[in-house]
Amino acid sequence: xxxxxxxxxxxxxxxxxxxxxxxxxxxxxxxxxxxxxxxxxxxxxxxxxxxxxxxxxxxxxxxxxxxxxxxxxxxxxxxxxxxxxxxxxxxxxxxxxxxxxxxxxxxxxxxxxxxxxxxxxxxxxxxxxxxxxxxxxxxxxxxxxxxxxxxxxxxxxxxxxxxxxxxxxxxxxxxxxxxxxxxxxxxxxxxxxxxxxxxxxxxxxxxxxxxxxxxxxxxxxxxxxxxxxxxxxxxxxxxxxxxxxxxxxxxxxxxxxxxxxxxxxxxxxxxxxxxxxxxxxxxxxxxxxxxxxxxxxxxxxxxxx
Amino acid sequence: xxxxxxxxxxxxxxxxxxxxxxxxxxxxxxxxxxxxxxxxxxxxxxxxxxxxxxxxxxxxxxxxxxxxxxxxxxxxxxxxxxxxxxxxxxxxxxxxxxxxxxxxxxxxxxxxxxxxxxxxxxxxxxxxxxxxxxxxxxxxxxxxxxxxxxxxxxxxxxxxxxxxxxxxxxxxxxxxxxxxxxxxxxxxxxxxxxxxxxxxxxxxxxxxxxxxxxxxxxxxxxxxxxxxxxxxxxxxxxxxxxxxxxxxxxxxxxxxxxxxxxxxxxxxxxxxxxxxxxxxxxxxxxxxxxxxxxxxxxxxxxxxxxxxxxxxxxxxxxxxxxxxxxxxxxxxxxxxxxxxxxxxxxxxxxxxxxxxxxxxxxxxxxxxxxxxxxxxxxxxxxxxxxxxxxxxxxxxxxxxxxxxxxxxxxx
Numbered sequence: 001x002x003x004x005x006x007x008x009x010x011x012x013x014x015x016x017x018x019x020x021x022x023x024x025x026x027x028x029x030x031x032x033x034x035x036x037x038x039x040x041x042x043x044x045x046x047x048x049x050x051x052x053x054x055x056x057x058x059x060x061x062x063x064x065x066x067x068x069x070x071x072x073x074x075x076x077x078x079x080x081x082x083x084x085x086x087x088x089x090x091x092x093x094x095x096x097x098x099x100x101x102x103x104x105x106x107x108x109x110x111x112x113x114x115x116x117x118x119x120x121x122x123x124x125x126x127x128x129x130x131x132x133x134x135x136x137x138x139x140x141x142x143x144x145x146x147x148x149x150x151x152x153x154x155x156x157x158x159x160x161x162x163x164x165x166x167x168x169x170x171x172x173x174x175x176x177x178x179x180x181x182x183x184x185x186x187x188x189x190x191x192x193x194x195x196x197x198x199x200x201x202x203x204x205x206x207x208x209x210x211x212x213x214x215x216x217x218x219x220x221x222x223x224x225x226x227x228x229x230x231x232x233x234x235x236x237x238x239x240x241x242x243x244x245x246x247x248x249x250x251x252x253x254x255x256x257x258x259x260x261x262x263x264x265x266x267x268x269x270x271x272x273x274x275x276x277x278x279x280x281x282x283x284x285x286x287x288x289x290x291x292x293x294x295x296x297x298x299x300x301x302x303x304x305x
Numbered sequence: 306x307x308x309x310x311x312x313x314x315x316x317x318x319x320x321x322x323x324x325x326x327x328x329x330x331x332x333x334x335x336x337x338x339x340x341x342x343x344x345x346x347x348x349x350x351x352x353x354x355x356x357x358x359x360x361x362x363x364x365x366x367x368x369x370x371x372x373x374x375x376x377x378x379x380x381x382x383x384x385x386x387x388x389x390x391x392x393x394x395x396x397x398x399x400x401x402x403x404x405x406x407x408x409x410x411x412x413x414x415x416x417x418x419x420x421x422x423x424x425x426x427x428x429x430x431x432x433x434x435x436x437x438x439x440x441x442x443x444x445x446x447x448x449x450x451x452x453x454x455x456x457x458x459x460x461x462x463x464x465x466x467x468x469x470x471x472x473x474x475x476x477x478x479x480x481x482x483x484x485x486x487x488x489x490x491x492x493x494x495x496x497x498x499x500x501x502x503x504x505x506x507x508x509x510x511x512x513x514x515x516x517x518x519x520x521x522x523x524x525x526x527x528x529x530x531x532x533x534x535x536x537x538x539x540x541x542x543x544x545x546x547x548x549x550x551x552x553x554x555x556x557x558x559x560x561x562x563x564x565x566x567x568x569x570x571x572x573x574x575x576x577x578x579x580x581x582x583x584x585x586x587x588x589x590x591x592x593x594x595x596x597x598x599x600x601x602x603x604x605x606x607x608x609x610x611x612x613x614x615x616x617x618x619x620x621x622x623x624x625x626x627x628x629x630x631x632x633x634x635x636x637x638x639x640x641x642x643x644x645x646x647x648x649x650x651x652x653x654x655x656x657x658x659x660x661x662x663x664x665x666x667x668x669x670x671x672x673x674x675x676x677x678x679x680x681x682x683x684x685x686x687x688x689x690x691x692x693x694x695x696x697x698x699x700x701x702x703x704x705x706x707x708x709x710x711x712x713x714x715x716x
């Protein structure tokens with residue numbers, strides 16, 4: 001009898017416990033989609049092959065309905081005189097840097113969103129408009145965005161761009177890894193058009209292996225470093241180069257994920273709402289005690305008189 | 306002395322030469338707001354893909370929230386610690402906080418690319434985002450501030466509802482509604498007062514978490530994992546200076562005697578708070594060994610030194626001096642320095658420290674941005690003056706035999 005009721009009690013409390021954990025797990029999930037699929041895709045960019053034809057820029061603009069000059073105009077190499085960054089009208093750009101030795105070809109570097117494994121923009125976005133998808137792409141939902149530009153503050157690669165010139169319904173623009181194309185089994189537009197096969201599309205896992213293979217096969221051609229393998233916790237786009245990445249204006253970043261500390265602090269302050277509720281209770285208690293004290297003081301004064 | 310002090314509306318002539326100048330500044334600001342709505346953010350501001358946030362966030366929002374801290378610090382002192390002698394200053398502090406947060410919300414609104422989606426965070430949640438937390442807390446706290454202000458409205462209008470013409474017929478029912486509201490608020494106000502303090506602690510600190518995600522983009526002199534704590538401590542230490550400074554200005558502007566006793570008592574609490582803030586700030590600098598950056602001579606190091614020396618160390622010394630404690634003028638100057646220090650700290654954190662990897666043109670606010678910021682501050686001052694004239698906010702000595710007002714509650 002006693003045993004049975006005890007068992008019942010244990011069972012009930014276990015159920016209640018499970019219910020509470022289930023509930024809280026659900027409420028914590030309130031946020032953007034974030035999947036880190038084992039077979040997420042990536043791109044290996046071999047900057048030693050790129051000839052700077054900028055066909056990828058044209059293909060990207062065409063794919064994303066951005067205004068573009070005819071493809072022939074992209075042969076003009078004078079644009080390389082200045083370093084350019086992706087913006088709201090060009091989601092990818094190619095820059096040119098001098099090579100190690102003067103007689104060699106210059107180095108061209110394609111720049112676009114790195115599609116981080118732990119993206120700062122996904123963590124930062126106030127309405128969860130950014131998401132990390134199964135196939136590795138980090139995409140942005142126009143229906144949610146309020147245009148606060150916190151993603152731009154957060155991004156360690158300085159990639160998201162904003163349509164500052166628009167008074168009505170400005171958008172955040174960045175490379176979406178051709179999400180609409182890859183959904184249909186097509187290659188991203190830049191990869192499809194690249195005449196030199198600079199860009200290799202594959203699972204991120206296989207690309208990391210391939211990058212190291214290439215380095216060990218041609219140790220004279222590459223420096224022994226795969227940019228993006230560990231930067232801010234890893235990125236879907238990976239780079240090989242013949243000279244130090246700092247000289248190619250890649251930002252020097254640690255291996256800690258970009259949102260790491262921020263999220264830890266945020267969840268520390270809000271751990272299941274315990275700290276705020278505890279503070280509320282504490283202040284309530286202090287207020288009650290002080291009020292009682294003041295009242296009894298007044299009462300005493302009255303008595304003395 | 307404080308027993309015969311009562312908050313009353315202060316009827317004065319609204320426009321004085323100073324007020325007219327302030328009104329012009331406000332009007333210019335509003336014109337630029339209009340320009341931003343018609344031509345877009347890019348046309349009015351110097352913001353770019355390199356510098357997505359400017360002074361509308363760094364000053365209007367970040368400094369605005371910090372300088373409205375007088376509301377929750379005096380609420381904590383007057384109501385939670387139940388120090389009745391401070392009830393005189395809770396109303397002006399509440400009004401400042403209410404107006405301050407209102408303009409924080411408006412500033413966020415004009416800075417948002419899609420201001421018409423400002424309600425999105427209410428239904429689209431991202432618990433990982435510090436900005437989401439700040440946004441939610443500020444929205445709820447603004448509501449709480451309006452509720453806390455309601456008793457002042459009911460006090461002003463109960464028994465005095467006098468609508469013109471056609472609306473006359475609603476006079477009695479409106480009065481009844483006000484009385485019902487008043488009774489309900491009287492019993493429940495403590496809930497909102499505690500909530501206000503909790504919400505303030507939460508978002509004042511989360512405002513500090515905001516820039517942590519910018520990681521290496523932020524200058525190491527300011528980038529630290531204890532930013533939320535530093536923001537909370539500095540907000541707490543700027544609350545009373547804000548009240549002191551504003552009470553001094555109000556007394557000057559309306560020709561009243563300054564509240565010397567209360568100002569001095571508040572002043573005596575500033576030094577410990579500032580001291581705690583300073584020790585955390587310097588301790589953090591020693592532990593992270595960021596003092597090496599002070600040997601470089603650049604904007605960041607100069608701004609940091611100004612922020613610490615003029616904004617914290619000097620006022621800390623002033624608040625410890627007995628002569629300063631006795632003089633309303635001295636207290637106001639010390640209080641102003643604290644306000645300046647926290648203002649500069651927020652601007653430094655959000656603007657000066659922000660150093661993105663690719664910069665084509667460094668950021669300096671445009672005339673439009675400065676005009677809007679100045680315009681909103683001017684509007685706040687104008688509204689403060691109007692509210693003080695219409696509502697019983699500022700306490701003045703009552704001569705015995707004055708007509709009895711509607712009973713005044715402790716809140």
